[in-house]
Amino acid sequence: MRKLAYLGPEGTFSEEALRILAPDAERLPCSNVAAALDAARRGEAEGAVVPLENSLEGGITSTLDELAWGQPLIIVAELLLPVKFSLLARPGTELGQIKRVITHQAAHTQCRAFLARELPDVHVIAAASTAAAAQEVSLPGSPYDAAIGAAIAGEHYGLIEVASDIGDRSDTVTRFVQVTRPGPLPKPTGADRTSLVAYLAEDHSGALLDMLSQFATRGINLTRIESRPTGDGIGQYFFHFDCEGHVFESRVGEALSGLHRVCADVRFLGSYARADGLSPQIRRGTADHEFAEAAEWLDRIRGDGA
Numbered sequence: 001m002r003k004l005a006y007l008g009p010e011g012t013f014s015e016e017a018l019r020i021l022a023p024d025a026e027r028l029p030c031s032n033v034a035a036a037l038d039a040a041r042r043g044e045a046e047g048a049v050v051p052l053e054n055s056l057e058g059g060i061t062s063t064l065d066e067l068a069w070g071q072p073l074i075i076v077a078e079l080l081l082p083v084k085f086s087l088l089a090r091p092g093t094e095l096g097q098i099k100r101v102i103t104h105q106a107a108h109t110q111c112r113a114f115l116a117r118e119l120p121d122v123h124v125i126a127a128a129s130t131a132a133a134a135q136e137v138s139l140p141g142s143p144y145d146a147a148i149g150a151a152i153a154g155e156h157y158g159l160i161e162v163a164s165d166i167g168d169r170s171d172t173v174t175r176f177v178q179v180t181r182p183g184p185l186p187k188p189t190g191a192d193r194t195s196l197v198a199y200l201a202e203d204h205s206g207a208l209l210d211m212l213s214q215f216a217t218r219g220i221n222l223t224r225i226e227s228r229p230t231g232d233g234i235g236q237y238f239f240h241f242d243c244e245g246h247v248f249e250s251r252v253g254e255a256l257s258g259l260h261r262v263c264a265d266v267r268f269l270g271s272y273a274r275a276d277g278l279s280p281q282i283r284r285g286t287a288d289h290e291f292a293e294a295a296e297w298l299d300r301i302r303g304d305g306a
C-alpha cells in the first residue's frame with residue numbers, strides 16, 4: 001500500500017486533507033512540514049500532503065521554501081479544505097479559566113479577533129501543529145489550559161469544545177497539495193494549474209515585468225505570485241508562480257521556455273487538476289492548434305534552408 005507523509009500527529013488539518021486526497025494510503029505522521037517532505041525525498045514515503053496557501057493568510061512560507069530548494073518534488077494533486085477552529089480544553093474547563101493557549105502559528109493568526117474579544121489577556125504559545133497542541137493540553141499536568149485546533153483533534157485527545165468556529169472568518173480555506181518525487185506528470189484535464197519557482201538572473205529594472213510578460217503575451221492567467229527571500233541579503237528575492245493550464249499545452253510550455261531564457265533558473269513544481277475545476281479562457285491566438293499552425297507557417301517560410 002502506498003504511504004504518504006503529513007504534518008502530524010493524528011487530528012491535524014493536514015491529516016484531514018490526506019484522508020480526502022488519498023483515502024486508501026497508509027499515513028506517516030511527521031513533526032513538521034520539512035520532515036514530511038524529506039520523508040518523500042528519501043523514499044520513506046511515496047509522497048507527502050502539505051499545506052501551501054490559506055485564503056486569509058496567503059502562502060505557507062515553510063512549504064514554499066521547502067519546495068524551492070533541495071531535491072525537487074512535484075505537485076500531483078490539490079485540495080481546498082475549509083478550516084474551522086475550535087477552542088479545546090480538558091473536561092470541566094470554562095472560558096474564563098483559560099490563561100494559556102497553545103496552537104499552530106497559522107491557527108493563531110486566523111483566530112486573532114476571537115482571542116482579542118474573548119480572551120484579551122491570554123498567552124498564546126506556538127506548537128508544531130494544531131493536533132500537537134491538543135495532545136499537549138490532554139497530558140496530565142500540562143501547563144496549557146486550552147488548544148486551538150480542529151474539533152476532530154479534541155475528540156481524538158479527550159478534550160471538550162469550549163467554543164467552536166472561532167476563526168476570524170467562517171469561510172476560510174487552506175489549499176493542500178500532494179507531492180511526489182519527479183515522475184510521469186498527471187494528464188491534462190482542461191482545468192489544470194501549473195506551479196513553478198523562478199530565480200532571477202540578475203537584479204535589474206523590469207526583472208519582474210520580464211517574467212510576467214512570458215505569461216501575459218501567451219494569455220495565461222496567474223492564480224498566485226509570491227516573492228520569497230533568497231537568504232543572500234536584503235532585497236534578494238525569488239518568485240513562486242501558479243498559473244492556469246498544463247505544461248503539455250503549448251502556451252504554458254512556451255511561457256516556461258521563455259522564463260527559462262530570461263531567468264537564472266526555473267524549477268517546475270508540477271501541472272495538476274485544479275480542485276475548483278475552473279477551465280481557463282483561451283485567448284485568441286493561444287490555443288494549441290494556433291501554435292502548431294504558426295510553427296508550420298514558419299517552417300514553410302524557412303523552406304529547406306532552415
Ligand SMILES: O=C(O)C(=O)C[C@]1(C(=O)O)C=C[C@@H](O)C=C1
Pocket residue numbers: 007011012013014015051054060083104106107128129130131174
Ligand atoms: O496544524 C495543522 O493542523 C495543519 O495541518 C497546519 C495548518 C497550516 O500550516 O496552515 C493547516 C491548516 C490550518 O490553516 C492551520 C494549520
